[in-house]
Amino acid sequence: MELRESVEIAVANMLLTKVRSGLSILGLVIGTAAIIIVVAIANGSRKMIIESLSIGNSDVLYVWPWYDEVSHRAGTLTLSDVDALSKLPDVESATPEILETKEVRGPSGHHPLKGLGIDPGYLEVYRYQIFAGRDISLLDVRSRAPVVVFTKESANRLFQGPNPVGQSVRIGGVIFEIVGVVSKPIEGQAGAAMTKGADYFIPVSTLLYFEKDINIPSIRTRVTKGKIETALKGIKHYFGSDPARKNLIKISDPSESIEEIKKKDRALMMQLMSIAAVSLLVGGIGIMNVMLTSVVERTHEIGLRKALGATSRDILEQFLVETSFLSGVGGILGTVLGLVVSWVLPILSSGKIPTSPVFSSVVLSIGFSLTFGLFFGLFPASKAAHLSPIESLRYE
Amino acid sequence: MIELNRVVKTYQIGETPVRVLSGVSLKIDEGEFVSIMGPSGSGKSTLLCLMGCLDSPTSGQVTLAGQDVSHMNDVELAHVRNRTVGFVFQTYNLLPYYNAVHNVLLPMIYRTDHKFPGAQRQVYARQLLDQVGLSHRIHHRPSQMSGGERQRVAIARALVNSPKIILADEPTGNLDSKTGDEIVTILKGLNRRGVTLVVVTHDPEVASQARRVIHIADGAIRQRHTLFGA
8 A cells, every 4th residue: 555545544534533533633732732721820920020020130239338247347339339330431320219208298187108319211111001101201300399209109199089199289398390100110020128118209300409417228230231341340449449337338239139130040940950851741641541542442443444455554654644634733733722821821911811822842742642642542552453354353 | 157065164252162054065166046045152253254264274275266265364354355356244234324336336445456437336336226226225225125125225335246155044034024025136146147146044945946956054064955844
């Protein structure tokens, strides 16, 4: 029998046994799709976690005072430090990070709220979204304008009505104009812990103007992209040059946090692999069952075909072609289904279930579907093909 | 045409070997119509399976149309089953999801000489179905046919590669007497056209149509030429 004829028989067989072929394919489709979907979901949440860890950290160095336990002295940071840092090579800007609590008075009451002094662009980096009005502008910072941006939650507590933009509030006795309202980043995407607690934002220059003697808890330095090494060296040199401040200033080492992130990524990757392994196993067992049942229930047919003149090779060839067809079609349909579900899931869950299909999982699941299909189709088929025809014919 | 020489067949059932045929020798000439009779478990079906190369003997020699089949390999045996012998079973053994035409042309696809290309097979299968009086049922599946109709499809299938020998194992066993008679008539017609016919049967009516009756009991030939009680 020629291969072309085997293919003809296999195709005719599948068309003649639509229900059974359909069911075998369904098993393969679900197995393949399950692998792709599970891996995509696991990888999606892994990516989200890693992204939230590394947000705003890639080109930012923090400097903060340290308490030395040996000498019992505490370091301090001043505005002149901020100035000096901002003039260092490869440092684009240096901003004091000051989170202060002030009594804020609005038309519907007064509350103690936490305010953060910021630069233009800060809100964007930390994924705040402008809900109404505008962001703090460069002009605001230059002119030390008494303007404020509220978070939606705090705006709701101070004002009635949805949009307080244009109205005034008193912050610690000074009148500020509200220029914008922002909504907080989606849970899990928030950046540094500092921003999480802030209820309102004012230009950093304005804050420093009213709080000249404030103790600066930390300085955020934004460095030129890719120049973090030289910038770090410069900052270390600046603080190291004054022996009185030795060991009293701490500089964040981004390589440390990158190492931390990498470690977390590895742990999440391991988790991902074990989930993939389990779903591969489950999918594989499903495929195996379908193929095994199909061959066992066709032992009689194999016996009959042999009685009518088929050689063992003819039988093997027929099953090889049939199982590759079934597992190939099942694998492809399953991949399509898996990718479609991975794509639709984040939309349907409005971002709560992030997915990110992994190319290797697609290759892997098609490979598995083919291998399982062939192995578990061929093994019993070859057993049946080598029985004497009368034994398979008597098999019920 | 068919020659058996001291054929022994032993089956292994669990631990104990069961001897089904103990040294059977017989000779069937070309164009003969022979019935094989015997009680259940006497070994008559096994005998027929050995003649049809569906099974091989434990010892002894089976010769079909001048060829010793007892030491053939898988491919050679498949060729003999395909071309020399046509088998008709008690339970028809049709493929349930194939229609009559597809069932009939099945042995043609396993021919090694490619005598019938795809399109011709269907035409030839229809001709054969017409010969057994089923031209009106060619697109029906076995489940849509009566027992008699199914057996006719099976006979058409056995004839498709023009074998020299037709072996029928209880061909009327699942049929009422009227349909059974029709099937026997068809088989006798084939025999008249020169096909060597061997029929295993319980039914003395069927057996009596044959020119020769071989009686089997306990795996050996008992009597020849006479009926084994009614």
